[in-house]
Amino acid sequence: MDPVYGSGTLLLIAAAAVAVLLVLIIVLRMHAFVALVLVSLGTAVAAGIPVAEVPTVAIAAFGSTLGSVALLVGLGVMIGRLLEVTGGAQVLADTLVSRFGEKRAPLALGVAALLFGLPIFFDAGLVVFLPIIFSVAKRFGGSVLMYALPAAGAFAAMHAIVPPHPGPVTAATELDASIGLTLLVGVVVAVLAWIVGVYVVTTAWLGKVQVPVDDSVLTGGRAADTDNPPAFAHVLGILLLPLVLIGANTVLTTLRTNGTIAEDGGLVDALVFLGQTPVALLIALLVATYTLAIRRHSREEVETLLNDALGPICAIILITGAGGMFGGVLRYSGIGAALSESLADLGLPLVVSAFVIATILRVAQGSATVALTTTAGLLSAAVTEADPSSLQLVALVLAIAAGATVLSHVNDSGFWLVSRFFGMDVKTTLRTWTVLETTLGVSIFVLALGVWAVG
Numbered sequence: 001m002d003p004v005y006g007s008g009t010l011l012l013i014a015a016a017a018v019a020v021l022l023v024l025i026i027v028l029r030m031h032a033f034v035a036l037v038l039v040s041l042g043t044a045v046a047a048g049i050p051v052a053e054v055p056t057v058a059i060a061a062f063g064s065t066l067g068s069v070a071l072l073v074g075l076g077v078m079i080g081r082l083l084e085v086t087g088g089a090q091v092l093a094d095t096l097v098s099r100f101g102e103k104r105a106p107l108a109l110g111v112a113a114l115l116f117g118l119p120i121f122f123d124a125g126l127v128v129f130l131p132i133i134f135s136v137a138k139r140f141g142g143s144v145l146m147y148a149l150p151a152a153g154a155f156a157a158m159h160a161i162v163p164p165h166p167g168p169v170t171a172a173t174e175l176d177a178s179i180g181l182t183l184l185v186g187v188v189v190a191v192l193a194w195i196v197g198v199y200v201v202t203t204a205w206l207g208k209v210q211v212p213v214d215d216s217v218l219t220g221g222r223a224a225d226t227d228n229p230p231a232f233a234h235v236l237g238i239l240l241l242p243l244v245l246i247g248a249n250t251v252l253t254t255l256r257t258n259g260t261i262a263e264d265g266g267l268v269d270a271l272v273f274l275g276q277t278p279v280a281l282l283i284a285l286l287v288a289t290y291t292l293a294i295r296r297h298s299r300e301e302v303e304t305l306l307n308d309a310l311g312p313i314c315a316i317i318l319i320t321g322a323g324g325m326f327g328g329v330l331r332y333s334g335i336g337a338a339l340s341e342s343l344a345d346l347g348l349p350l351v352v353s354a355f356v357i358a359t360i361l362r363v364a365q366g367s368a369t370v371a372l373t374t375t376a377g378l379l380s381a382a383v384t385e386a387d388p389s390s391l392q393l394v395a396l397v398l399a400i401a402a403g404a405t406v407l408s409h410v411n412d413s414g415f416w417l418v419s420r421f422f423g424m425d426v427k428t429t430l431r432t433w434t435v436l437e438t439t440l441g442v443s444i445f446v447l448a449l450g451v452w453a454v455g
Contacts, residue, residue: 003334004048014330014364014411017043021326021410025426032416032426033315036322040329047333061328065413066321073317073417074310075281076127081309082288083238084131084215086296087229092132092239095232097139105136106207110150110199114191116243117158123417124277125155128239130421134215144214145432146207148422153198153436156414160368161193161401161444162186167372171400174376175383177393179254185394189447197443198436206432214423230292238288242280249275319420323413327366330411350386351399351452354379355445358403366411371404391455398448406441409434 003010017039024035037058044054082088100108109132117125129151137144163169163183172182249272255261261268273279293302348356354375361371376397383396408415409430419429 010047010333011364013043013046013333017046017326017330018410022426025410033319033322036319036326036410040322040326043326044329044333047329049329049333057332058325058329061332062321062325064328065324066317070317070321071278072124072281073127075278075285076124077130078306078309079128079238079281079285079288080131081305082285082293082302083235084134085305086292088131088235088238088292090135091229091232091235092135094139096132097136102140105140106147106150106203107199109133109136109147110154110194113151113154114158114194116239117155117162122155122159122414124242124281126152126417126421128242128281129155131215134213137213138215141213143207143210143212144422145209145211146202149202149206149432149436150194150199152418152433153202153440154194156405156437157190157194157198157440157444160190160405160440161398162190167368167404168397168401170373171376171397172394174373174380175393175396177397178390181390182394182397185391185451186398189398189444189451192447193440193443197440201436201439206436209428209432211422211424211428211432228296234292238284238292241287242277242284245275245280245283246277247275249280315420319416321413323366323411323416327411327413330364330366350379350382350388351392351395351449353382354396354399355403355448358400359406359441360403362404363407363409366409366413368404368408368412368414372400375400375403389455392452395448395452395455398451399445402441402443402445402448404441405444406438407434408437 005013020042021035021039024030024039025032030038040058040061041054044057045051049057083092096108096112097105109129112132113125113129116129133144133148133151137147140147159165159167161168163172163179163186168182168186169179171177172179252261252268252272252275256263256268274283289302289306293305297305357379358371358375361375362368379396379400383393388396410416410426415429415433418424418433419426424432
């Protein structure tokens with residue numbers, strides 16, 4: 001809808017909504033799901049959305065978030081439960097630690113997550129990695145964040161700036177940047193930014209924030225099978241299976257898009273279908289069930305394991321959906337359209353404008369992908385007029401992605417996913433995950449400035 005108020009008023013409404021939400025959750029101890037729904041509805045009314053449309057808008061945003069999250073989390077946590085209870089996660093953890101050493105266990109998790117994060121989206125990758133993170137954390141003790149943040153930050157870095165993830169692909173397309181060059185430069189930038197903005201920050205600071213290991217979301221308190229653990233290759237194969245399927249989907253879709261292969265083709269259609277993230281995770285779950293679990297447990301026990309895996313994630317899914325509802329209401333109120341004119345003409349260098357605009361949009365409405373695509377659209381005319389080089393176009397994509405990464409907070413569904421998976425309250429999540437996303441985003445932006453200067 002068209003904005004009812006000016007950009008200044010809408011920003012004040014958004015800021016007030018965030019403040020009220022924090023008070024409700026932190027001070028009044030209201031359940032996060034209830035508080036998010038309440039504030040979402042109140043924000044919709046305050047922003048001028050017609051009262052009769054408010055439930056429809058809120059439910060649509062809630063459903064849209066659940067559509068992308070619930071399937072992935074549900075299937076992923078079932079895989080995680082099977083890996084944990086059969087001892088597969090412990091085998092992976094032991095192998096990683098033996099290769100890298102105890103002191104470099106966080107580095108091992110981060111490097112593995114960077115590799116897995118190339119084709120897999122943030123939420124899917126994180127949920128598949130949970131059993132490995134918890135196994136390593138339980139083995140060495142201390143705060144779970146020392147092991148969780150390097151992995152989560154790696155998935156966030158790859159998701160933010162490396163094609164085939166939707167945000168950087170859309171931004172590159174909008175700015176007419178080369179997707180191939182964006183991929184090549186983006187991988188290097190993602191790794192460097194992760195080292196500085198995630199790994200160093202975690203080991204020196206954030207990983208020392210004490211958060212106890214609570215893996216009940218996976219095991220429900222049930223001990224792993226240490227008497228008959230699966231082979232490392234078997235467990236690795238289960239984790240690599242969705243990676244290969246999703247990677248094939250990505251490659252084939254890209255080849256179709258650039259015209260290298262024909263649009264029609266039954267085999268390609270089948271491979272693209274199998275590489276859809278929910279389908280790939282479902283296949284991995286079936287393989288784990290019938291090659292890993294059935295050999296160690298009766299069918300009734302496996303059914304109970306999978307059924308029990310879904311119980312603890314109910315709150316996670318609902319809170320994540322409610323976070324998406326809050327962000328969706330802010331977007332529907334027209335905040336992006338209202339800010340367009342005032343933000344697009346800041347008089348700053350193009351690469352700095354890209355970062356600033358994306359940052360403001362990210363903070364205002366929560367979604368990193370929306371911030372990426374909206375900023376790219378706002379800057380497209382100015383980019384055409386400036387006629388930057390191919391490398392500078394990539395730098396602009398990176399700068400936009402950097403702004404869309406920083407300051408993840410309560411209107412971001414990813415914030416709630418990380419918070420609930422690792423058992424953090426809102427205050428602790430703001431002190432850790434929000435800071436980590438900000439240091440990661442700033443690191444990406446600094447590297448983007450370097451790419452801009454070289455280009």
